[in-house]
Amino acid sequence: MARRVEVTGAGGLPLTAWEYADGPGAAPEEALRPAVLLLHGLMGRASQWAGTARRLAARHRVVALDQRGHGRSAKPEGPYTRDAYVADAAAVVEQLGLAPVTVVGHSMGALTAWQLAARRPSLVRGVVLCDMRAVALGEASQRHWEDWFGAWPLPFSGPDAVRRWFGEEDPWLEGSRPARGEFFAEVMEEHADGWRPVFERRHMLRSRESWIHDAHWDELARVSCPALVVRGWDGELGRAEAQEMVRALPRGSYAEIPDAGHLVPWDQPEAWYAAVETFLADVAGMPVCQA
Known part of the structure; x- marks a missing residue:
């Protein structure tokens, strides 16, 4: 079951999130479960996380966010900056009482996840970073898009x-x-x-313009919580770069998923679930880093 929740992002922007319950009604103890925030990638929407959310809801409080400009959230003319996306995610965590939360992000959502962890460490228990590059992609990439x-x-x-x-x-x-x-x-x-x-x-x-000109290695190095880098064999994130990301992360780990492209959670859902559930079990009892 998914319950629609209205929240307020940076600058008072109306955002829509969806909270997934394990059954027809949320039990009082459900709010005490370890929280997971699911962040889609560019062009995505929260509903695409339904399979992952339902899988995790038995043991976790799971919230999926329609980020600004996406899904059912507001679509202003701007800003679509990194600061805005990260501030939105922090606002959702704080307003819904999710901290300390594990943030699972795909593509652009992964970038938001690690930037949130680097800037607001007390809010984040762990991060799962699925198929997002850390290098500067450059203007040619923007023209291609x-x-x-x-x-x-x-x-x-x-x-x-x-x-x-x-x-x-x-x-x-x-x-x-x-x-x-x-x-x-x-x-x-x-x-x-x-x-x-x-x-x-x-x-x-x-949104792309706000990140493609910069490399993000310094931010990865400031992520003090456990972090899992996930890539598909045929995705956009190459093996060498993914392993360099793991080395940059102070508490990084790594998972490769065969026969998957950029859309890892949807190309190979069972392998994706296994990687994420193992990571969540590992971080459940770990202390949370403070700011």
């Missing part, structure tokens, strides 16, 4: 057309990726002329 967004054949005629294009027909795609098609079908909604994304592509580009 602008071109890719411009190639989308909007509007789509329906969810099946979305699945086909993003899972099979996208010229930027190598091979067939059914999970990718499902991922994008879930971030589209019906309009009078067809199906379009629930986000504004210009907002996504502004």
Whole structure:
């Protein structure tokens, strides 16, 4: 069961989160369970974490956030800065009483997770960082994304057309990726002329602009809590860079998942669950670092 929760992010921005209960009603002791905050990546939404959330809800208090510009949260023209995303996450942790929380982030959500841990260590028990790079990606990467967004054949005629294009027909795609098609079908909604994304592509580009020019090694080095770096064999995060991230993290560990691309939790859910559940069990009894 998922319960919608309205929270307030940085600058008073309305944000929507979803709290997952193990059963039809939340028991009083549920708030005492170790908390997990799930942060989606760029273009994602909280509902895509449903499988992970339901798996973890038996032993944890699980909250998934629609980050600014995404899902059901507000979509202002700005700011879409790193400071704004991190402040939003901190506000959710504080308003919902989640601290000390383990933050599980995919892609951009992983960057938010480790920046939150570095800046507000007393709020964070541990972090799971799934397929997010620490190097500076550069302006060429941004131009590539602008071109890719411009190639989308909007509007789509329906969810099946979305699945086909993003899972099979996208010229930027190598091979067939059914999970990718499902991922994008879930971030589209019906309009009078067809199906379009629930986000504004210009907002996504502004979000990327806030991190692509910088490397993030110094921030990783300031993450004092336990941290798990997860990559898929065919993801965007290469093995050498992932292992360097583990070395930069004071308490880093590492998991590789075969036959998975960038969308690790959806390409290989059982292997993903096993890695995350093992990490959560390991950190459950560890002391929390203070600011």
